[in-house]
Amino acid sequence: MYNLVLKKFESHKKMKILVAIKRVQDYNVKVRPKSDGSDVDIDGIKMGINPFDENALEEALRLREKELATEITVVSIGDSKNEDVLRHGLAMGANRAILIESEEYLQPLSVAKVLKGLVEKEKPDLILLGKLALDSDAGQTGQMLAGLLNYPQGTFVSKIEINNNKLIVTREIDGGTNILEMSVPAVLTADLRLNEPRFVKLPNLMMARKKTIEKVKASELASDTSTNIELLEVSVPPSRKAGIKVSSAKELLQKLKDNEGIKL
Template structure:
């Protein structure tokens, strides 16, 4: 069974982002970049399935700038076998990314497609669902557990108020949630081996996709600072403040 895993290059989760002075976006100058955490979880799950003998080959793919090769190499250090970078410096939307991935799916013919449930930069949570629709396959989002037997996948999903377990026929698209697993620490020998693994560079045009997006960012700004709390001396005072100041009751 072949698994295809999509990964995205984003600002490292431990970095406090800075807004550009003109509020047009996030300042990426000299900022540490990493694999999107949810994408890293998807790669780890594919590697664990390979270790169980369920998956025979793992292909990681990213759509973006040339620098995304770094994140693809990191994914191969985790255990992926080879990588594909669909290189573009143009802005590209979620639908266009999904179309590129559909082209790669048609080319690679994986039985399992894994993605992070969302990227921490835009939090759009769209690509997995769009890809499933374009492929005409089943989908399971927000996965916290995956079990594969034969041509079926049982996926436990995190939903409001509990857990839902569904069964999918393969090929299928699954997006990973935070509690699916904890990615392993990459060792230096694995990083060295990853440098020798195959990494193909292609373009969106190779899959008949034009770059660009119909979405336009109007303004990016920091959230308002939270006001300091106050202490109350009685229940009556608390109720009075909730009613007359906060106006929530």
């Protein structure tokens, strides 16, 4: 019996977790293009931590509460404005915060390259990210990072368990779920269903203000963050046509056939 307990104790290696968080517009804000169409107008709008990234951090904290993780580091890329989301991460309970300084808005591939540099330096066992950022709607950084590191990946994750030092990951996919088993180090991206992030208490936020945020330049972590993508123009999407009422199922079928090209 004693042996069994000992074995169980030994079988859980405590993980070091890196959580990447992005500062984006508040999800209630409707972002508009600038009048000249050169970019979006985000001056003065409410910003905060990307919701999916908050799920990723919450899960890391829960793994630490289950004594499966030791140190949780939050990292964000950008200018000093990003300190607010890092402090939010510290207030939620992260042990450390790192700001990767970059003046330019980086594309997902460049973000992945910079994070790869940090992973090689910090050597986390698990890297958690949100599955998507509310601004670019790209949903790529986690998979790209896993590809660059040649780590196993789990995307759109709604449940994380650990058994014999293996991650058992439930993923949300079209029409159901799929479950993967993988070793660490690995990269996982969080779905909103993963958990309900905790509220940040005011005293925690006050304490987080006093903590140091470590800083490193993006150029020290990745030699090339240039991109071949050029933004030409942003615009307001064409408004949707008003709906119509049909009087019978037969008319509906006819409309679908004539107007939507659906073959019946």
